[in-house]
Amino acid sequence: MSDSTDLKKAGLKATLPRLKILGILEEPRARHMTAEDVYKALLDMGEEVGLATVYRVLTQFENAGLVIRHNFEGGRSVFEINQGGHHxxxxxxxxxxxxxxxxxxxxxxxxxxxxxxxxxxxxxxxxxxxxxxxxxxxxxxxxxxxxxxxxxxxx
Amino acid sequence: MSDSTDLKKAGLKATLPRLKILGILEEPRARHMTAEDVYKALLDMGEEVGLATVYRVLTQFENAGLVIRHNFEGGRSVFEINQGGHHxxxxxxxxxxxxxxxxxxxxxxxxxxxxxxxxxxxxxxxxxxxxxxxxxxxxxxxxxxxxxxxxxxxx
DNA sequence: TTTTTGCATGGGAATCGTTCTAGTTTACAC
DNA sequence: GTGTAAACTAGAACGATTCCCATGCAAAAA
Structure with missing residues (x-):
């Protein structure tokens, strides 16, 4: 199933920033990224996405159950794609x-x-x-x- | 054993702010306070203690093993006195x-x-x-x- | 006792991660 | 294609925490 359909199922419009962010989180080597990490990855790809958008989208993904937010020690949040199995x-x-x-x-x-x-x-x-x-x-x-x-x- | 000896054992001078903060955390009803909570409790007691000092002292207490810092969901840290038993x-x-x-x-x-x-x-x-x-x-x-x-x- | 030394303090400014605001753009149903 | 609600960007604002530094104070040295 495409990312675009994933988003629509979650009741979210399939916008470019959302697709890009989902794509980044889905890369196997991407597990456990901070919002900043995602933002930098987008910049490296030459995408014009605001940091605020990254935060907003990650929170929407969290609410939709697409990603899981962790509060590791140190106060900052890290995000990982929700692949079903709890761990x-x-x-x-x-x-x-x-x-x-x-x-x-x-x-x-x-x-x-x-x-x-x-x-x-x-x-x-x-x-x-x-x-x-x-x-x-x-x-x-x-x-x-x-x-x-x-x-x-x-x- | 007095709070003062507790502090000295931890390699910390028994200063007034430290004694007051330790005293607050030791009250049975005090479990799980934020730095802000401790600061407000000090103000209520009429103590002139800076918020920066509260944070500094709490971090020192944490390093000395006197208190435990928790990062509950929501980003802010809460502190509880370390009474030995892990839970x-x-x-x-x-x-x-x-x-x-x-x-x-x-x-x-x-x-x-x-x-x-x-x-x-x-x-x-x-x-x-x-x-x-x-x-x-x-x-x-x-x-x-x-x-x-x-x-x-x-x- | 006086001097020295060095850690501790308070207050405000700075920083960090995160969220809000305003105005603009976009996706998608029609 | 067009209208409209939703999503976007940039930047300002925010709350929690830390840094900075002049001042204070207490133990060690003289």
Missing amino acids: DHVVCVECGEVFEFYDPAIEERQRRVAETLGFHVDSHSLYMYGTCLGMKREGRCSKRTVSGPAAPDEP | DHVVCVECGEVFEFYDPAIEERQRRVAETLGFHVDSHSLYMYGTCLGMKREGRCSKRTVSGPAAPDEP
Whole structure:
């Protein structure tokens, strides 16, 4: 399915900036970009898109469920394309690399905790911060992305 | 042990602003305050403390391990006094209430995931966002804090 | 005790990420 | 093709946080 149809399904007009931004986020090497990253990528492509538009579009995409916003440590938001499967994140504070993982047991325990508290969960996030393998072994980080198995769709 | 000794142990001079801020954070009803909250509390007490000092002191306390900084959704940081036991958070997006819980099984699984990735974990955080019991049942939130059992010290 | 030294402070300015505003342009149903 | 609501750009505004620097104060040295 084309990006254009994705957008229309989400109730958004298929404008050029939106298509470009969606295209950037869909590149496999693009995972976990800040708004600034997306903006710079657009400039590099020679596109005339305002930073405000990037923010607006990313927020619209978030509301439409097309992307997921993360609030990693440090205050700035990072965005990743929503490919269905929920997963959690491991962030290397040395090299900035982000690893992903999914652990069904953790998900299940979270569900149970919420149930016990009588709490209706809209979203949840789990982040681990530290240093990655390469950092310990070679004094520098490994700079690779380990994507764990994806989960079936979940809130 | 007095606040003053706490500070000295952390390698910080026991100055008036630091003592006052620590005192505020130690009040049982004070859990999870923003820098602004702390600043306002100081003004209410008639203390002449600059906002910059509040931020500086909170960051020092964080580095010294006296307080923990959380980046909840919405961009602003909240601080809570570090009472040793690690715990995770459930945030009601309706009433802003924050519940705490600790689940040994989740902690253990996280440890295992990090181990598998060869990742050294400095810190980790788990947040669930949604609506709390009272919200569902009475159309308003319960406004109570359920503190789960605390864990033995852990990174 | 006096002097020195150096960290701590307060206030305001600066910065950062993000959002709003105003006026202009565009997509799309007709 | 045309009308209209929605989307766009640039720049100003915003809120949270940090920086800057002259001043204050407390421990160490003289």
